[in-house]
Amino acid sequence: MSAVFNFTFVPWFRSVAPYIHTHRGKTFVVGMAGEAIAAGKLQSIAQDLALIQAMGVRIVLVHGFRPQVNEQLRAKGHQARYSHGIRITDEVALDCAQEAAGQLRYEIEAAFSQGLPNTPMAGATVRVISGNFITARPVGIVDGVDFQHSGSIRKVDVAGLLRTLDMGALVLLSPFGFSPTGEAFNLTMEEVATSVATALQADKLIFLTEVPGIRMQPGEPASDDNPIDTELPLAAAEQLLAQLPTPQQPTDTGFYLQHCVKACKTGVERSHILPFALDGALLLEIYVHDGIGTMVIDEKLESVREASSDDVGGILQLIEPFEKDGTLVKRSRTEIERDAHLYTVIEHDGVIFACAALYPYPEAKTAEMAALTVSPQSQGQGDGEKVLKRIEHRARQAGLNSIFVLTTRTMHWFIKRGFQPVDPDWLPEARKRKYNWDRRSQVLVKKLG
Known part of the structure; x- marks a missing residue:
């Protein structure tokens, strides 16, 4: 064989x-x-x-x-x-x-x-x-x-x-x-x-x-x-x-x-x-x-929906442990409040169990999916997949051709779901200027067919 x-x-x-x-x-x-x-x-x-x-x-x-x-x-x-x-x-x-x-x-x-x-x-x-x-x-x-x-x-x-x-x-x-x-x-x-x-x-x-x-x-x-x-x-x-x-x-x-x-x-x-x-x-x-x-x-x-300003506290509570261990880049409350409309969340009984944000770069017909997080209590139940599906749907509705992620620890999860590794030089110019070369995040792209 x-x-x-x-x-x-x-x-x-x-x-x-x-x-x-x-x-x-x-x-x-x-x-x-x-x-x-x-x-x-x-x-x-x-x-x-x-x-x-x-x-x-x-x-x-x-x-x-x-x-x-x-x-x-x-x-x-x-x-x-x-x-x-x-x-x-x-x-x-x-x-x-x-x-x-x-x-x-x-x-x-x-x-x-x-x-x-x-x-x-x-x-x-x-x-x-x-x-x-x-x-x-x-x-x-x-x-x-x-x-x-x-x-x-x-x-x-x-x-x-x-x-x-x-x-x-x-x-x-x-x-x-x-x-x-x-x-x-x-x-x-x-x-x-x-x-x-x-x-x-x-x-x-x-x-x-x-x-x-x-x-x-x-x-x-x-x-x-x-x-x-x-x-x-x-x-x-x-x-x-x-x-x-x-x-x-x-x-x-x-x-x-x-x-x-x-x-x-x-x-x-x-x-x-x-x-x-x-x-x-x-x-x-x-x-x-x-x-x-x-x-x-x-x-x-x-229970998959777009977030509102009322969800900011729940999003912060969800992502904080992952920011502390270095899985996620730290975001301030002010930043999340400003970008709340860009987030998709999964809510069960008033508690947010998963989230992700979609930051569009329309000039490049792409968008970044950031802060994809699933609560340890519900990992393995497909919540990450549900959020990814909704993010892809939002990107298609916006007329975008692809989405990309930056990750240091979950590369294989994204590859299994159709993402392909690319060089950081692929990034849109506006995002490339903010790329943290010290963090050395992997850049992965998924085309939306």
């Missing part, structure tokens, strides 16, 4: 290990668009879900079937009809939906049954269990449109789902529900996934979709200046939805976002929009620090 492989594999595995530990025993609901299966992505997605389950995550997989039903309708000379973003399900469409669901469930179960040699699923046994876990009712007539056999969710069998997950099985759900009288209703994958995630109070709701996520400037073309917004606070997501037209198509910006917002408002801590076109999207989002799609997060649960 080559030394180069060892050099790359060991730090990579160490960087992934904390996420494996964090997610063990958690419940994820994954909504997979039917377009992903039509695009030939089922096998790789099944392998990744098997890997994730093998690392201790409980999974509910909800599949969509929009293109498959439309294909069946075309074969029968019948036109697909939609209104309010929902399929109008007449008798022919209901038959097509049932045929498509049966075929897809067969394909999905087969994909999880293939323990192919030389793949991540070699030797794996993934037990897939489906069932009538969803009770539905008709959508009825809305604005004069009769949706016929299209339904909405009345109830989720939480106890049945939990028993199945406790058995170690992966739960597979089709977008169908049944009334107490046995009538079948066509549902949407997005509503089923959101309702199940909410009912289970899942740790994550993940949509594997046609879209890569939400861009920093929605509606504008993709570019280096308009990257995917990897973390969208719930309040910002709600504000964005209010500005968008009512979504009708899956490719509309608000189509999946509306479900992510609903989930986060009803107890799901994090919801994600990921592109199925990118191989390994699930693994990259779950086990890599920056992720690759958009994550909507309920800030109230995280």
Whole structure:
């Protein structure tokens, strides 16, 4: 085995290990668009879900079937009809939906049954269990449109789902529900996934979709200046939805976002929009620090916010021990009061457990992250990561291309999170003039893609 492989594999595995530990025993609901299966992505997605389950995550997989039903309708000379973003399900469409669901469930179960040699699923046994876990009712007539056999969710069998997950099985759900009288209703994958995630109070709701996520400037073309917004606070997501037209198509910006917002408002801590076109999207989002799609997060649960002048005392109390041992450069109360608006803090029950400041250098399109501090009481719980994520979000919102840190003792922590060492001469001129050559701090930079 080559030394180069060892050099790359060991730090990579160490960087992934904390996420494996964090997610063990958690419940994820994954909504997979039917377009992903039509695009030939089922096998790789099944392998990744098997890997994730093998690392201790409980999974509910909800599949969509929009293109498959439309294909069946075309074969029968019948036109697909939609209104309010929902399929109008007449008798022919209901038959097509049932045929498509049966075929897809067969394909999905087969994909999880293939323990192919030389793949991540070699030797794996993934037990897939489906069932009538969803009770539905008709959508009825809305604005004069009769949706016929299209339904909405009345109830989720939480106890049945939990028993199945406790058995170690992966739960597979089709977008169908049944009334107490046995009538079948066509549902949407997005509503089923959101309702199940909410009912289970899942740790994550993940949509594997046609879209890569939400861009920093929605509606504008993709570019280096308009990257995917990897973390969208719930309040910002709600504000964005209010500005968008009512979504009708899956490719509309608000189509999946509306479900992510609903989930986060009803107890799901994090919801994600990921592109199925990118191989390994699930693994990259779950086990890599920056992720690759958009994550909507309920800030109230995280208690992450921008600081105010009322937080100065708490910030001083937090950073003082680290100033005394030389980890941090000493800052006066006057300086922190002046710069309070530049700080991000994590607060639990009125006590500040983590903080960091963002000092922008707009002329160089960069900013310094300074005074990143986590209380010894909460170290190892991810608070440093949460503050870093928010600082990155603030920097992107300000139109900056990178952030940098100066550190003498925590270089490896930053390198694991995408920072690269550079020479002090890289620093913006205004910051270079204040560089303490006696302290010999390492300068590390992270580009914001």
